[in-house]
Amino acid sequence: MKYANLEWRDGQPYSPDFDDVYFSADDGIAETEHVFIHHNDLLLRFQQNTKKHFVIGETGFGSGLNFLIAVKHWLALSKTEQTLHFYSLENTPFTLDDIIQAQQVWPELSLLAAVFQKHYQVASYGFHQFDLFAGRVKLVLMIGEAQTMLTQMQSKVDAWFLDGFAPARNTEMWSDNIFSQIRRLSYASTTFSTYTAAGFVRRGLIDQGFTVEKVEGTGHKRHMLKGGLSDEDNVETKLLQPWFENKTQQLKNKKITIVGAGIAGITTAWALVKRGFEVEIIEAEKKVAAQASGNLQGILMPRLSLQDSADAEFYTSAFFYALRCLKELDNQQTCWQQTGGIQLASSERIKKQIEKYPQDKILAQVLDAKSATEISGLSIKESVHYFSQASCVSPQLLLQCMVDKMGDALKITYQAKVESIQFKNNQWQLINKANEVIKETPNLILANAWQVKQFKQFEHLQIQPVRGQLSYFKPNEKSKKLKMPISFDAYLMPENNGQHLSGASFELGDSDTELRIKDFRDNLQNINKWFGKIFVEDDICGGRASVRAVTPDRMPVVGCVSDQAQALIDYADLHKGKPAHQYPFTKVLPNLYVNAGYGARGFTSVFLCSELLAATICDEPLPVSNRVRYALHSSRFLIRSLKKRRV
Ligand SMILES: Cc1cc2nc3c(=O)[nH]c(=O)nc-3n(C[C@H](O)[C@H](O)[C@H](O)COP(=O)(O)OP(=O)(O)OC[C@H]3O[C@@H](n4cnc5c(N)ncnc54)[C@H](O)[C@@H]3O)c2cc1C
Ligand SMILES: C[S@@+](CC[C@H](N)C(=O)[O-])C[C@H]1O[C@@H](n2cnc3c(N)ncnc32)[C@H](O)[C@@H]1O
Structure with missing residues (x-):
């Protein structure tokens, strides 16, 4: 994933690739209020909305200005039990630093911006949901090419903010394919507005069955477009599968x-x-977390893939979403700790990932053996993937909390x-x-x-059930230096309450939860294969077997x-x-x-x-x-x- 390539002009972001600004250099807020809020009639619609939710779709998230202003009005005008779902697509998102820099020019939005910035973090393609303002706003950033992202959307939109760069220089955002997706995701009461009055945009939207009006623009722009689907429109929904x-x-x-x-x-x-x-x-059991969820510790780590696939998207989105949930649940990090984590090159597949996966401080970085040893505390012999946001979870504490x-x-x-x-x-x-x-x-x-x-x-x-047995080890001088979980074909956790947890075995089709001597030995052998003779049999001080549920x-x-x-x-x-x-x-x-x-x-x-x-x-x-x-x-x-x- 690429971040936005920005230049800063008079403190405001500018795209040299598109030779365009992200929002009006004269008065960004006034432009958003006029073009997107006023011409979608949002103040009245927010106030009179009787549905549980309201959906805004935006083409081009950029600095998040439109989002913040929509949120400001939503929080002021809607009922507390209603939720604004804001879907915005973006192929080159701002980094957090750029978001902070861009948003600091609007002191009147600083409180909202601070809440947003606390959560904002994007490092991979796909859909990423951010639950904000106590559930009153759900922002879904759809990171990827505009058309692909719209094809992946399912929800009907109440109001569209069409906000690509200047149509002549950003044709992918204003193509017939985009308009046809916008139409697919619209219904009889959907409206749209855009700052541009370009003829091909107007014609493209009309061809899709929208009524389009040319109205007075704002600032330097004489005209803009607004419109919607008329009530009589019979919007056909063609579903993909x-x-x-x-x-x-x-x-x-x-x-x-x-x-x-x-x-x-x-x-x-x-x-x-x-x-x-x-x-x-x-x-069935006497307490929560009695089976697989009852381990003393677990790792929270993303599962990467070099392919652009549904499961790759799922596991990275889910990883970041889990972190946001854990922060919301337990900001003090008593049931979990964000330690960072290391993935060793334990298979050819992972070796390739370490070589080829795009580096990003937020998600995955490659560390050489020396840096990996320094950061983890244990001697590591090869390059690794370092996940700065990986965490240790205490499942029993978390579930009880x-x-x-x-x-x-x-x-x-x-x-x-x-x-x-x-x-x-x-x-x-x-x-x-x-x-x-x-x-x-x-x-x-x-x-x-x-x-x-x-x-x-x-x-x-x-x-299928897949039995897994974990071993607990008494810490020693060497093992005590470990500062974060290390994943290989098993994993080793840093000392916690006087023991290390490591494992686990992986026995397909086996749902027995009795502890087995063979599994203790295998776990020990496996750790020692990676870390020299870090433990001996006498260090084993317990274990736990439980059962995963695995699909093909x-x-x-x-x-x-x-x-x-x-x-x-x-x-x-x-x-x-x-x-x-x-x-x-x-x-x-x-x-x-x-x-x-x-x-x-x-x-x-x-x-x-x-x-x-x-x-x-x-x-x-x-x-x-x-x-x-x-x-x-x-x-x-x-x-x-x-x-x-x-x-
Ligand atoms: C050894 C091992 C290590 C793991 N390490 C990690 C890790 O580091 N990180 C990670 O993310 N994941 C890890 N996992 C996976 C993770 O623990 C599981 O994916 C997760 O706990 C599954 O949760 P669950 O709620 O689906 O299943 P469970 O926790 O098994 O819960 C299912 C519940 O349903 C109850 N139940 C079943 N049938 C009935 C019935 N008929 N009537 C009433 N109740 C019923 C059971 O008693 C049980 O309480 C590990 C798993 C194992 C086995
Ligand atoms: C004018 S800016 C949007 C400004 C934004 N709404 C705001 O409030 O700051 C246009 C945005 O569209 C994005 N964009 C341009 N082409 C795109 C494409 N093909 N797919 C997805 N996003 C694209 C740009 O990266 C940019 O962030």
Whole structure:
């Protein structure tokens, strides 16, 4: 990802590549107020809005001036329970330093700017959601080429700010393809405005069915354009992959039941409680974090990829989102510590990444052996990836902290194992071993890791248990010097409460949690392979085995649940390659959702997934791109098989 190439002229940012300013050099605020706020009629619309949310779409985030001004009015005029979703695309974002420099010219926005700057951080392509102002504003920065980013958007927009550079010099931002995406994402009441009055922009928008008016501009600009879709317009929605789309489900009430009190269940509850839900968790064990989520420590680290793929986008976006959530939850860093972390070149794939992944202080830097040794405290022999924002998490503390913060909005019923579920009289019934209905609920989420497959509705899911055993080691002079987690084909954590944690084994298809001597030995051998004889057998002072839930593509499974029998009928001839729009939406099981399949990086990925799930349940604009949403869909395995005619 490239950052903006800026020159500063009279203290204001200027793009030499486009020979243009980011906002009016005379009075940026007045221009935004006139062009974007006034001509989208936002003051009145914010005040009179009766929907839960309002969506602004912007082409070109730049310095964030338009965003800050829209937020200022939103906070003043909307109701506290309403959320502004601001989607803005940008292919060369400002660095934080540049944002700070640009925004300091508007003292009247300094309070809002300070909140934004505290969160702002962009280091990778894709969608990045920032939850600001106690949930009243959700900014989604869509980092990448304009057209690609718009194709990845799903939410309908209420008002567009068309704010590319001068159309003659920035044609990619004003092309027919862009206008057709803008049209796809618009509905009968959508409006747009732009500072330009260029003829080809006007014609392009008219061709897409917008009514366009030329009105008085501001400053040096005599004219500008504004308009919208008229009420009679029948806006057709062509969805890219209907087998991953479903008709919006009506929520019967704001009560929901979740099976599983691991990190997936607790973060889902967290995202729903923030939205005013009453949540009950049904948990088989006696406490939260009793299974995979109960390790004493875990690493929060991004999973990089050299390919531009949905999973690469997902894991970097999720990493940054998790960090923002942890800061919001526990700013003092008692349940987690941002130590930084090291990735050794433990495989050919990672070696290549270290050689080729673009360097960025915020995400991943390459350190030579000497610097890696200095920064980590342990002797390292080769170049490594250093993640300055990687963190150590204490899962048990974290989950307990979240449970405490949810107070009465969350009830947990322990020692209640659900054996099966069935839908009867418009309710999901949760049934125990004695065949008793232990709970009836209209809205149900399964967050019970690999055990989700025990339910017949999920038999088809390709989730496997993968046993992992961690070892604890007594610290010694050498090991005590370690300052941050190091990941290799296992990981080693710095000393914590008088011990180091290291591991883990990886046994596919194995769900046994008894400690094994062989695994202790393997863990020891593995660490010593990388760090000389750092530990001996006598240093082993304990361990813990638990079970990951792993999918073949290493992505979790999140969202609505398709009716598989119906999907087999509806998509039986997918292998024929017919146009996607000829297929119906997928039929889903009523108000049933899943949030599972967290493998080795559950803590990195779960916060974004739970936010996505909560937004899906509440029919809100979503925090991820279409391709990420599809890559997480529970039907993806079936759809892949149907496409290859393997069913
Ligand atoms: C050894 C090991 C080391 C790891 N290290 C890291 C790390 O460093 N960083 C990282 O990010 N991730 C790590 N992970 C992965 C991470 O721990 C998991 O991805 C995450 O904890 C999964 O959370 P979960 O809520 O999906 O599952 P779980 O924590 O297993 O929770 C599922 C819950 O559902 C309950 N349940 C299951 N079936 C039923 C039922 N039928 N009825 C009622 N309740 C039920 C279970 O009792 C359990 O409490 C590690 C995993 C292992 C095994
Ligand atoms: C006029 S500036 C936007 C100013 C901004 N709205 C503000 O409030 O500061 C135009 C922006 O569009 C971005 N841009 C230009 N071409 C683009 C493209 N092809 N894809 C994505 N973004 C692009 C530029 O990087 C720049 O930030």
